[in-house]
Amino acid sequence: MKAQKWTLVKHFDGFPKDSDLELVEEELPEIKDGEVLIEALYLSVDPYMRPYSANLPLGATMIGQQVAKVLQSKAADFPIGQLVVATVGWRTRTIVNAVKPPNDGMLPTILKLPDLGNLDPSLGLSVLGMTGATAYFGFLRLCTPKAGETVLVNAAAGAVGSMVGQIAKIKGCKVIGYAGTDEKCAWVKSLGFDHSLNYKKVDIGTSLKEAAPKGVDCYFDNVGGKFTYTVLADHMNAFGRISVCGSINQYNTKLEDLEQGPYPWWHLIGRQIKMEGFMVHRWVSEWQDFIKEVKGWVDEGKIQYKEHITEGFSNMPKAFFGLLKGENTGKAVVRTYKY
Amino acid sequence: MKAQKWTLVKHFDGFPKDSDLELVEEELPEIKDGEVLIEALYLSVDPYMRPYSANLPLGATMIGQQVAKVLQSKAADFPIGQLVVATVGWRTRTIVNAVKPPNDGMLPTILKLPDLGNLDPSLGLSVLGMTGATAYFGFLRLCTPKAGETVLVNAAAGAVGSMVGQIAKIKGCKVIGYAGTDEKCAWVKSLGFDHSLNYKKVDIGTSLKEAAPKGVDCYFDNVGGKFTYTVLADHMNAFGRISVCGSINQYNTKLEDLEQGPYPWWHLIGRQIKMEGFMVHRWVSEWQDFIKEVKGWVDEGKIQYKEHITEGFSNMPKAFFGLLKGENTGKAVVRTYKY
Numbered sequence: 001m002k003a004q005k006w007t008l009v010k011h012f013d014g015f016p017k018d019s020d021l022e023l024v025e026e027e028l029p030e031i032k033d034g035e036v037l038i039e040a041l042y043l044s045v046d047p048y049m050r051p052y053s054a055n056l057p058l059g060a061t062m063i064g065q066q067v068a069k070v071l072q073s074k075a076a077d078f079p080i081g082q083l084v085v086a087t088v089g090w091r092t093r094t095i096v097n098a099v100k101p102p103n104d105g106m107l108p109t110i111l112k113l114p115d116l117g118n119l120d121p122s123l124g125l126s127v128l129g130m131t132g133a134t135a136y137f138g139f140l141r142l143c144t145p146k147a148g149e150t151v152l153v154n155a156a157a158g159a160v161g162s163m164v165g166q167i168a169k170i171k172g173c174k175v176i177g178y179a180g181t182d183e184k185c186a187w188v189k190s191l192g193f194d195h196s197l198n199y200k201k202v203d204i205g206t207s208l209k210e211a212a213p214k215g216v217d218c219y220f221d222n223v224g225g226k227f228t229y230t231v232l233a234d235h236m237n238a239f240g241r242i243s244v245c246g247s248i249n250q251y252n253t254k255l256e257d258l259e260q261g262p263y264p265w266w267h268l269i270g271r272q273i274k275m276e277g278f279m280v281h282r283w284v285s286e287w288q289d290f291i292k293e294v295k296g297w298v299d300e301g302k303i304q305y306k307e308h309i310t311e312g313f314s315n316m317p318k319a320f321f322g323l324l325k326g327e328n329t330g331k332a333v334v335r336t337y338k339y
Numbered sequence: 340m341k342a343q344k345w346t347l348v349k350h351f352d353g354f355p356k357d358s359d360l361e362l363v364e365e366e367l368p369e370i371k372d373g374e375v376l377i378e379a380l381y382l383s384v385d386p387y388m389r390p391y392s393a394n395l396p397l398g399a400t401m402i403g404q405q406v407a408k409v410l411q412s413k414a415a416d417f418p419i420g421q422l423v424v425a426t427v428g429w430r431t432r433t434i435v436n437a438v439k440p441p442n443d444g445m446l447p448t449i450l451k452l453p454d455l456g457n458l459d460p461s462l463g464l465s466v467l468g469m470t471g472a473t474a475y476f477g478f479l480r481l482c483t484p485k486a487g488e489t490v491l492v493n494a495a496a497g498a499v500g501s502m503v504g505q506i507a508k509i510k511g512c513k514v515i516g517y518a519g520t521d522e523k524c525a526w527v528k529s530l531g532f533d534h535s536l537n538y539k540k541v542d543i544g545t546s547l548k549e550a551a552p553k554g555v556d557c558y559f560d561n562v563g564g565k566f567t568y569t570v571l572a573d574h575m576n577a578f579g580r581i582s583v584c585g586s587i588n589q590y591n592t593k594l595e596d597l598e599q600g601p602y603p604w605w606h607l608i609g610r611q612i613k614m615e616g617f618m619v620h621r622w623v624s625e626w627q628d629f630i631k632e633v634k635g636w637v638d639e640g641k642i643q644y645k646e647h648i649t650e651g652f653s654n655m656p657k658a659f660f661g662l663l664k665g666e667n668t669g670k671a672v673v674r675t676y677k678y
Contacts, residue, residue: 051609225604228604244604244607247608262599263564263567263598263599264602266390267616269583274614277608278608282611
């Protein structure tokens with residue numbers, strides 16, 4: 001059985017290039033007892049792949065999740081046809097040991113996709129998958145929002161940001177979102193955000209002062225850089241909470257070219273700000289609770305979502321680079337029905 | 340009755356100057372029902388006075404605490420001779436309403452000094468006062484140290500830093516302290532710190548890697564600036580906690596001259612670091628518990644301390660400027676017996 005995979009042949013330096021990645025074909029062996037052969041239906045591309053790939057050895061398969069179907073099985077719990085969420089990287093077909101998934105505090109290599117009813121299984125990568133969990137746990141656990149508080153989220157038209165804002169509305173907060181095009185802002189507004197602002201057209205400080213005249217209590221940060229400096233220095237309320245999810249504006253910049261500003265620590269003191277970074281694996285033991293609650297919100301229409309679908313496994317790099325450029329609204333996925 | 344006070348006549352710009360402050364004499368009225376007249380015995384000078392005085396109107400009395408004695412009383416709870424800790428600023432004599440102290444989450448304007456036995460009442464400003472509480476609550480509550488963890492503290496020969504390190508040793512941690520002279524480092528080492536390093540003579544990154552080869556779990560930051568950037572970027576362990584107490588290396592620098600570095604938010608994510616700023620008033624409701632526990636440690640010899648005493652109310656500016664230059668080892672106080 002043939003499989004394809006995208007491997008890293010040169011570490012990204014600045015914005016990733018086509019020549020940094022190579023599509024490799026390989027022949028898979030027969031599966032052994034306890035193993036399954038899975039085939040990707042949808043693959044996720046996410047901002048975190050940019051920084052974390054820096055730690056991969058050259059020649060390694062690019063990291064990531066996929067929704068896949070079991071093609072062959074020697075593991076009773078994973079019959080042929082079972083849909084799974086698999087953390088196996090950018091691969092079309094993969095042999096996975098389904099009996100003893102690694103369990104070192106990370107997500108198991110394969111998880112059964114929960115029954116999504118009429119919903120597309122791609123949601124196992126977005127609102128009901130790692131992206132959704134990132135918004136759910138990262139916002140609720142680290143920002144601990146209270147009804148009536150003001151919540152700020154950037155990259156608000158992204159898969160995580162759009163969900164953070166909607167969860168904040170469910171919790172009774174006032175929500176301000178920043179995104180990078182007028183079309184994205186219109187979608188963000190349609191999700192129920194109180195304000196959606198195009199950061200390419202407005203001054204962050206001025207527009208935020210207008211949108212949040214009483215200041216910001218919870219800030220969910222996907223962007224980093226000077227945006228975050230401005231918010232921290234001038235807009236956070238006493239006892240404000242900042243959940244640091246991503247720093248997409250820094251990922252593609254060479255270390256020596258990173259934008260600089262005054263060291264910001266002082267700004268945490270007077271208003272007693274808490275700032276915490278996270279990776280979503282931290283809450284892996286509570287994953288089923290998250291799926292249950294968010295599935296309920298989706299069924300009730302309280303969480304809306306968009307997917308930005310790229311067709312074909314050969315287009316994985318294109319989809320990834322597009323994501324890093326902000327071309328997507330909602331979750332960026334690659335569909336591989338016809339690879 | 341005459342009183343003297345130090346007022347701010349020009350906001351500090353860069354390092355404070357003698358001409359920014361003015362000694363003013365005033366005549367106090369008779370005290371009314373519910374009021375007491377207190378006389379300062381010891382006045383505290385602290386780093387926080389530098390940044391917080393920026394918010395004072397010109398002509399205002401410099402902020403701060405003192406240990407004082409009740410000279411006249413029309414408040415039954417505060418008889419003549421009672422020792423108090425008073426938050427009334429840089430003043431020799433002060434009339435205070437002792438019946439209705441403001442209670443807006445800050446420390447009451449006057450508190451009775453607890454019975455310190457044979458200990459000098461100046462300790463009400465240091466280990467058993469606001470300084471001690473800053474170390475106690477700021478370290479224990481925000482760093483949540485566990486036995487066996489590695490703790491880093493800078494300005495380690497200061498009133499707060501020296502106590503943080505000793506509390507960390509009581510809790511069974513390995514402790515690394517940085518201070519600015521060899522004499523200070525020797526004292527810090529004598530307190531039981533595992534390592535004390537002169538930051539003016541060593542490279543922070545290299546020396547910290549040697550002293551804490553397994554990384555830092557808890558970092559109590561009094562200094563800020565590039566020191567903190569280095570620690571955050573290269574030395575914190577997963578789930579590390581940073582308590583942001585002060586940024587003394589930035590207080591005396593003009594805004595436009597602040598040292599700059601890359602925006603640091605990204606470094607919080609991968610290792611899931613929590614960073615929190617605080618002001619000690621936050622724990623005012625637990626003040627008596629703190630005094631009881633720390634008094635016990637002092638009595639058992641587990642907490643040692645030094646005071647850096649300047650004589651005379653007229654020398655308040657000198658004591659304050661000296662503190663900002665790091666001339667003190669331990670708590671800087673001004674004694675006013677003979678003003």
